[in-house]
Amino acid sequence: MARIDLVDLAHCYGGNDAAPESFALKPISMTWRQGGAYALLGPSGCGKTTLLNLISGIVTPSRGKILFDGVDITLLSTQKRNIAQVFQFPVIYDTMTVGQNLAFPLKNRGVAHGEIDARVAEIARLLDLTPYLERKATRLTPDAKQKISLGRGIVRSDVAAVLFDEPLTVIDPELKWELRSKLKALHRALDLTMIYVTHDQTEALTFADTVVVMHDGRVVQSGTPAELFDKPEHTFVGYFIGSPGMNIVPAHVQGREARIDGHVIALNRAYDRLPAGARIEVGVRPEFVSVAKPAPGLLSAAIERIDDLGRIRFARVRIGKVKFAARVPEGFSIPSQEAGLVFDPARVHVYADSRLVEGSA
Amino acid sequence: MDKTVNQKAWLLVLPVFLIVAFSAILPLMTVVNYSMQDTFGNNQFFWNGVGWFKELLDPSTDLGSRFFASLWRNLFFSAVILAIEVPLGIVVALSMPREGWRVAACLVMMALPLLIPWNVVGTIWQIFGRPDIGLLGYVLNSLGINYNYVSNEFDAWATVIVMDVWHWTSLVALLCYAGLKSIPDAYYQAAQIDGASRWAVFKAIQLPKMNRVLLIAVLLRFMDSFMIYTEPFVVTGGGPGNSTTFVSIELVKIALGQFDLGKAAALSLVYNLIVLIVCWVFYTVMTNVGTDRQANQGAA
Numbered sequence: 001m002a003r004i005d006l007v008d009l010a011h012c013y014g015g016n017d018a019a020p021e022s023f024a025l026k027p028i029s030m031t032w033r034q035g036g037a038y039a040l041l042g043p044s045g046c047g048k049t050t051l052l053n054l055i056s057g058i059v060t061p062s063r064g065k066i067l068f069d070g071v072d073i074t075l076l077s078t079q080k081r082n083i084a085q086v087f088q089f090p091v092i093y094d095t096m097t098v099g100q101n102l103a104f105p106l107k108n109r110g111v112a113h114g115e116i117d118a119r120v121a122e123i124a125r126l127l128d129l130t131p132y133l134e135r136k137a138t139r140l141t142p143d144a145k146q147k148i149s150l151g152r153g154i155v156r157s158d159v160a161a162v163l164f165d166e167p168l169t170v171i172d173p174e175l176k177w178e179l180r181s182k183l184k185a186l187h188r189a190l191d192l193t194m195i196y197v198t199h200d201q202t203e204a205l206t207f208a209d210t211v212v213v214m215h216d217g218r219v220v221q222s223g224t225p226a227e228l229f230d231k232p233e234h235t236f237v238g239y240f241i242g243s244p245g246m247n248i249v250p251a252h253v254q255g256r257e258a259r260i261d262g263h264v265i266a267l268n269r270a271y272d273r274l275p276a277g278a279r280i281e282v283g284v285r286p287e288f289v290s291v292a293k294p295a296p297g298l299l300s301a302a303i304e305r306i307d308d309l310g311r312i313r314f315a316r317v318r319i320g321k322v323k324f325a326a327r328v329p330e331g332f333s334i335p336s337q338e339a340g341l342v343f344d345p346a347r348v349h350v351y352a353d354s355r356l357v358e359g360s361a
Numbered sequence: 362m363d364k365t366v367n368q369k370a371w372l373l374v375l376p377v378f379l380i381v382a383f384s385a386i387l388p389l390m391t392v393v394n395y396s397m398q399d400t401f402g403n404n405q406f407f408w409n410g411v412g413w414f415k416e417l418l419d420p421s422t423d424l425g426s427r428f429f430a431s432l433w434r435n436l437f438f439s440a441v442i443l444a445i446e447v448p449l450g451i452v453v454a455l456s457m458p459r460e461g462w463r464v465a466a467c468l469v470m471m472a473l474p475l476l477i478p479w480n481v482v483g484t485i486w487q488i489f490g491r492p493d494i495g496l497l498g499y500v501l502n503s504l505g506i507n508y509n510y511v512s513n514e515f516d517a518w519a520t521v522i523v524m525d526v527w528h529w530t531s532l533v534a535l536l537c538y539a540g541l542k543s544i545p546d547a548y549y550q551a552a553q554i555d556g557a558s559r560w561a562v563f564k565a566i567q568l569p570k571m572n573r574v575l576l577i578a579v580l581l582r583f584m585d586s587f588m589i590y591t592e593p594f595v596v597t598g599g600g601p602g603n604s605t606t607f608v609s610i611e612l613v614k615i616a617l618g619q620f621d622l623g624k625a626a627a628l629s630l631v632y633n634l635i636v637l638i639v640c641w642v643f644y645t646v647m648t649n650v651g652t653d654r655q656a657n658q659g660a661a
Contacts, residue, residue, distance in 0.1 A: 058550050078553045091551040094569040104565070108556040152555055 002068040002160040004032040004055065004193065009064035011050055016062040024050045026217040027064060032161070032195065034069075037187050039208035040197045043240070047217040048197045052163050055195065056083045068160055084153020085163040089170055090145030092137040099124070099133040102151045109156070123155045126186060143175045147182075154190060161193040168203065180207055201241050213237045229285070230347075235354045238283045244307075244314060244325045247289065251282040253350050258282045261320040263299040268345045269359025278352040286325035288347035291315045291332065291339040298340025301326075306334065315339065395626035413627035424615075424624050428631075430603065431611040438607060439586040442525045446582055447575065449526065450533025455567070457538055471531040483595025486524040490596070510597060514604040521593045521605055525586065533578045540574035541567060573647075580643040587636065608632055 010027040012018045020026070025047040032038060040048040053059040055066060057078035065074045073081055093101050102120045111119075124130045127147045132140060137148055146167055153162050164183075168176045184207065187194050198204050204211050205225040212222040213236070220234035221227075232238035232246060239245030252259040253274060256267045260282065274280060294300055301317035301324060313328040317339065326341055328334070350357045396413055398406040419425040457467050474482070490510050492498040501508040510520040544566060552562045590609040593599065599606035599614070606614070612632065616625030 056550075056554065058553070078550075079556045083554060085550070085554050087547040087551060089545065089547060091547050093565040095565065104557070104561075105555040108558065108561060149551070152551075 002193065003034045003070075004161060005065075005067040005070070006030050006032075006055075007065040007067065009051075009054060009061055009066060011054055011059060011061045011063075023062070023217055025054070025061075028219050029064075030212075030219065030222065032193060033210075034193055035191045036193055036210055037184070037208045038193075038195045039204035039211045040195060040214060041199065041201060041204040041211055041240075042214035043199055046214040048199075048214050049165055051214070052085075052165055052195065052197050055161070056085045056163050057081045058085075082156065082158050082160045083163060084150075084156070084159045084161070085165065086146065086149045086153060086167045088166045090142055090149050092140075092145050092148050094136075094138050096137060097134055098129055098137050098140070098148055101137050101148050102129075102133075102155050105152050105156055119155050119157065123151045126154075126189065127151050127182070142170045143172070143179055146171060146179065150183075150186075154186070154192065159192065161195060164194065164196040164198075166198055167196075168198075168200075176203075183207060201243075205241075213240065215240075231349065231356070232283065233356045235281060235283060235351050238285075238349075242285055242287075244286050246283045246285050247324050247326075248281050248283045248351070249319070249322045249324065251280060251350075253280050253282065258348065258350070260299065261322065263319075265299065265343050265348065266345045267348055267350070267359065269361060271350050271357060271359045274350075274357060275352050279354075281351045281354075283349045283351055284343060284347055286314055287327055288344040289324075289326040290329050290342050291317070291326050291334070292329075292342050294336075294338045294340045298342060301339055301341055303334060303337050303339050317341070392626045392629050395622045396630055397623075399623045409623060413623045414631070417624070417627050417631060424628075427603075427611055427615075428608075428628060431606050431608045432635075434605075435587060435589075435607040438522070438589070439583055441522055442529070442586050443579060443582055445522070445526050446530045446533050447579060449530050450578065451537050451571070451575075453530065453534035454537035454541055455563070457534070459542075468535070471534060474528050474531055477528075479591035480595060482524065482528050483592040486520060486527075486592070487596045490520050512601055514601055517597045517601060517605050520596060524592055524596065525589070528592070529582060529585070533582065536574040536578045537571055540571035544570045576643070576647050580640075580647070583643075584636065584640065587639070 007029055008027050009025065009029070010023055011025040012023040014022055028051075040051060042048045050059065054061050057073075057076060061074065065072055067073065068081070093104060096104065099120055102123055103116050106116045106119060120133070121130070124133055127150065129144070129147060129151065132144065137145065140148070150162070150167075153159060168179060171179060180203065183194070183196075186192070196204070196207050198207075205228075209224060210222060211225055211228055213220050213228065213234075215234070215236040221232065221237045228237055228241050232241065235246070235248045238248055249260055251265075253267070253271050255272060256270050258265045258267055265282070291301075291303070292298060299319060301319045304316045304318055306328060307314045307316065314325050315328050315334070317324045317326060319341075324341070350359065397409060397411070399409045399412075400406045413424075416422045416424045417428050420429050453471075458464050477485075489495045490498045490508075492502050492509050498508055498510075507513075508516050510516045548566050548570075549562065552566060557565065588609060589607055590613070593605050593607060594610055594613075597605045599610045608628075609632075612625055612628050615621050615628060
């Protein structure tokens with residue numbers, strides 16, 4: 001169990017001399033709290049697996065340091081790091097029984113027999129694998145195999161952190177939810193630092209108390225699911241998280257007003273010192289814009305279609321050339337193709353070159 | 362609805378049937394025919410029933426003793442080359458590079474012995490081992506080792522075995538290499554995290570993942586070495602004495618050397634039967650391993 005610090009950590013598969021833009025992981029510094037449940041969220045190729053492999057020691061970083069509880073372990077081999085990792089596809093040792101699979105890491109480390117048996121029994125109980133201990137591991141279902149992979153990680157009592165690399169990819173949808181709850185329960189029971197890599201926002205938001213969103217080799221925001229939803233610090237977080245994603249439209253912002261396609265929207269805060277020459281955009285989640293009957297003073301939009309998600313309906317509209325999504329209030333019937341948009345000023349954010357700008361009150 | 366009876370399909374099968382008849386069934390029947398008869402030349406044949414088979418399977422007769430001697434010799438030869446080639450092939454496969462231009466270089470070099478015709482392999486080693494002009498024979502004798510595969514039984518065996526190992530270990534290695542390449546990286550990474558030693562990785566991951574290709578390798582090498590003829594015939598001619606006379610060499614001696622067609626035909630059939638039985642056993646074992654695995658996946 002440990003706190004993990006990353007200090008100016010960066011990696012490039014092409015070597016240290018490569019151009020900064022080609023780095024799979026651009027320099028980052030951050031701290032992973034002991035006992036935290038983290039999710040690393042981002043699209044394929046954003047560097048999240050690279051970051052995970054750097055922490056587990058499968059990949060040695062081009063630059064920077066990794067500290068476990070303040071001790072520099074950057075050059076330490078994977079074996080010596082006390083990291084557990086669960087891979088995308090279940091890794092089990094074919095010739096061994098479930099029990100032997102679980103005992104394998106302890107046997108390799110020369111732990112005494114009695115202790116091995118006790119630990120294996122305990123972990124099997126935690127993971128509901130006790131009835132299968134004597135069975136050959138190859139004969140089990142993918143979710144049971146994935147549990148064995150996890151069990152091999154946490155069977156060591158001194159494990160510093162458990163890393164998951166998209167562990168639910170091969171699991172049936174109805175079992176995914178069950179396995180995820182199991183992970184949460186384990187996290188509470190064992191007080192382990194867990195880092196969970198995924199490109200599925202539902203998985204990330206339900207598993208983690210801190211979600212780290214990565215984009216193009218950078219960490220663009222890390223925060224609670226609520227923070228990511230309410231106040232995305234980067235336009236990427238805005239449209240990657242949430243379904244549908246945040247509306248992000250080019251705008252002219254001056255003081256407490258944003259001008260979109262000639263219409264003025266009120267803002268809650270004053271934006272007087274926007275960086276000169278930056279690309280200014282306004283971002284607002286579809287949940288905080290609603291369609292209404294066209295009226296003077298409302299931003300007018302053309303409705304293209306309505307998505308009925310069951311609990312909630314979203315209208316896909318068009319403002320000039322810009323696509324936009326907005327909530328359809330309950331009981332509201334769409335009179336025509338034309339509609340007005342009502343904004344919640346407190347929820348409208350301003351972005352300069354994709355980064356959130358804090359306005360002044 | 363009634364099925365239409367369509368006899369046209371027979372026409373499509375007929376060409377294949379004719380080809381197989383002329384290439385396999387008729388020659389085999391000729392052999393069966395010979396095995397039941399005796400001849401003293403002049404194309405005159407006399408009925409002998411199962412006489413040749415009785416003689417062949419009775420070690421107290423000349424024919425029987427020669428057959429069994431060559432059979433045990435051949436089985437011993439197969440056992441020795443398997444015991445060398447399989448572990449050696451695994452070791453070679455394990456030490457082959459995983460990526461980069463070296464892979465291609467290695468594969469080409471390893472494939473070379475496999476591409477040389479049997480006769481040429483025999484000739485290469487026949488010359489290579491000669492004490493007067495062969496590099497190997499000359500060097501060994503200059504070092505004070507009395508090596509002569511023509512007169513010394515042990516030297517003859519050693520030459521034939523080393524030649525087979527040289528010729529065929531690549532096949533085992535290439536098959537193992539293919540098996541190793543199919544193991545996903547995650548297995549090695551997981552083993553690293555689990556603190557597995559090199560030996561534990563081999564035992565827990567590599568060997569189990571190679572077991573199917575290894576079965577194929579063992580089958581191929583056993584069948585090939587059990588039917589070996591050309592290479593030892595070119596090098597030692599089955600000698601000194603009969604010490605490297607394997608079953609097919611004995612067969613040719615009887616058929617073409619003594620022109621005992623009946624005896625040779627009986628031996629051929631028994632030889633063929635042994636090969637078929639061993640093939641069938643291997644095939645059954647292999648498909649059972651396969652279905653076992655499929656059943657697992659079905660359960661999973």
